[in-house]
Amino acid sequence: MNLKQLAEALGLSQTTVSRALNGYPEVSEATRRRVVEAAAQHGYSPNARAKGLATGQAMAIGLVIPVSDQQEMVNPVFGDFLAGAGEACSALGYEMVLSVVEGDEAAVYRSMKARGSVDGVVVSAPRLGDPRPALLDGLGLPFLVHGRISGYEAPYSWIDVNSRSAFRRAAGFLLDLGHRRVGLVNGEEIFDFAHRRRRGYGEALAERGLPETADLVVQGEMTEDFGHDSARAMLARPDPPTAFLVSSLICALGVRRAVEELGLVMGRDVSIVTHDDALSYFQNGGDVPIFTAVRSSVREAGRRAARLLIGRIETPGAPHAQDLLEAQLLVGESTGPAPRARKTAP
Amino acid sequence: MNLKQLAEALGLSQTTVSRALNGYPEVSEATRRRVVEAAAQHGYSPNARAKGLATGQAMAIGLVIPVSDQQEMVNPVFGDFLAGAGEACSALGYEMVLSVVEGDEAAVYRSMKARGSVDGVVVSAPRLGDPRPALLDGLGLPFLVHGRISGYEAPYSWIDVNSRSAFRRAAGFLLDLGHRRVGLVNGEEIFDFAHRRRRGYGEALAERGLPETADLVVQGEMTEDFGHDSARAMLARPDPPTAFLVSSLICALGVRRAVEELGLVMGRDVSIVTHDDALSYFQNGGDVPIFTAVRSSVREAGRRAARLLIGRIETPGAPHAQDLLEAQLLVGESTGPAPRARKTAP
DNA sequence: CGGGGCTTCCAAAGCGCTTTAGGAGGCCCT
DNA sequence: AGGGCCTCCTAAAGCGCTTTGGAAGCCCCG
Secondary structure, three states: OOHHHHHHHHOOOHHHHHHHHHOOOOOOHHHHHHHHHHHHHHOOOOOHHHHHHHHOOOOEEEEEEEOOOOOOOOOOOHHHHHHHHHHHHHHHOOEEEEEEEOOOHHHHHHHHHHHOOOOEEEEEOOEOOOOHHHHHHHHOOOEEEEOOOOOOOOOOOEEEEOHHHHHHHHHHHHHHOOOOOEEEEEOOOOEHHHHHHHHHHHHHHHHOOOOOOHHHEEEOOOOHHHHHHHHHHHHOOOOOOOEEEEOOHHHHHHHHHHHHHOOOOEOOOEEEEEEEOOOOOOOOOOOOOOOEEEEOOHHHHHHHHHHHHHHHHHOOOOOOOEEEEOOEEEOOOOOOOOOOOOOOOO | OOHHHHHHHHOOOHHHHHHHHOOOOOOOHHHHHHHHHHHHHHOOOOOHHHHHHHHOOOOEEEEEEEOOOOOOOOOOOHHHHHHHHHHHHHHHOOEEEEEEEOOOHHHHHHHHHHHOOOOEEEEEOOEOOOOHHHHHHHHOOOEEEEOOOOOOOOOOOEEEEOHHHHHHHHHHHHHHOOOOOEEEEEOOOOEHHHHHHHHHHHHHHHHOOOOOOHHHEEEOOOOHHHHHHHHHHHHOOOOOOOEEEEOOHHHHHHHHHHHHHOOOOEOOOEEEEEEEOOOOOOOOOOOOOOOEEEEOOHHHHHHHHHHHHHHHHHOOOOOOOEEEEOOEEEOOOOOOOOOOOOOOOO
């Protein structure tokens, strides 16, 4: 059933039917009701492509998922982020198209723009000095960054967690418990969020007049293995850390594994604070979390990201929107005062 | 830059340019080269909507992600599945559109069909007696099921892991190590894959003349918590299991946590075999996996799913394709012979 | 009674592409 | 010389919608 057929069935012109369905005022209420009813009854909904062609809008936003080769990682937060963004999109009548790309993202954006398949894109996992915003501005494709880009000066819209503040508070919490050697198991610092987390950690140390020790900081892909191996290595040093600040829950599980392998008890011998994206399939316990964590829901971030982006698309002239989420510091069972005499690993 | 402009710039008709770019034979090689070069130089690519309108094809496949309310889970394998499907789609010139929906999936499919926004869909996480295939057949929307549907009799295309065989072998492996009480921590058995896994487990027991004990089987949402709580409960019984067969790696982490909380040693006191979707961010160790596992890459499944679906879209008449993946049983460090005298939990 | 101003509808153009139907040329054959 | 058949190209219709530019009918007012 298309518009023409519906119009014929109703004995009206296509114009009138179209206007009735799109809420234009030039049609009487009686006619509108009649049209809407008939549309529902025949299960008519306008062809998205034809509508898009006519209006010049795709009613879709794009997400680009960068993956490297076979073995590389798909960011585990994507699922929840997508779910959040998807909710918001559906609610606003938009679709989400995603594009998995290894290598040249620029080409993907260019093609999205040229083919008109989306009205805007979400830029995720921005790196330091990320070239994408400049590219997108150049293309005239609206975008929203999930995260921020330290180097970029032009105004842009973003949503982000206050990583620096979160990690400053988390590190401060550990230091206030008496820990003096706090290991930082960070994400790769080419990513802006990891960079900010590192800064927050450094600030907490500096505020207390403590030096930042290079051998207590590592960065890498946030897998369980990476957490485990990093913690093992640090705990094997002559002066091992008594606490860890970890960049993701998955990674923290690795750290815990390392701690337990050495016969140490988490929360007594070694404290752990982790960032927690509140992933739905990986809940960090109930009322009292297993891990003390700085928590911020990535699903909520997804919802807001989509809303902000769509806002930008629909009113391009409006000033850029920013949304800074504060993480909650939730105390769980993985932290406690620094041990007096540190038991050394066997 | 659109077709008209490009044609003008070249001094050719739109027809010729279109044909040159789409590889039709009615245009000389010299002209084709000229056209292709000019297109590349001007960065022309055809407008997807206009092309879709003209051809009646969306060049897109749909994935529907069902989520329930706020607190419900987003399947953690979606990220990797999407990555795989995305790879295949890009390679074949298709886009992937996803739709997050809580509640009425039927409405989403109907609207996708009516609006013509996709050429086919992937049906994921099928349940027993799932109504979706019948609905989609009725709508005439091509689909591919990731999984199988035990009740459905009409022919359809699917890709699936041989869950029954995998779990039969996994359970058999444990039983052959001398374990007599093997707990099954399964996914929700409304899902077809969980149902099949349960059957495989039962078959392994039956083959060895052992009874299936109801108190050793649980099903639920496969979270870390669920694994933990289920294992705790089973291990607290008077005659606790000496081994667990677990439906996901995330869940297995919970089981391990329960085991270790009780002061037991995994691989010595309690053996664990888990299903492993080979999620990129959750690698189960290196050469010698941490967990003994039946492994099957969900990313590969995504790749194949997209390819099969696109095949169906492009040659609708062809017979339905099926693809049954066998999982590998990889022995890691979480399994060992059944302990002689079981140490009871404190 | 005629014209201005509503309200309510319609015909047709246009969005950017594909594709059908057809038309120059050139070459060969009779 | 003229017809037939290639090869290479073009004009124009059409995909299903929105939207511009009226136009018909009606009411009111002078």
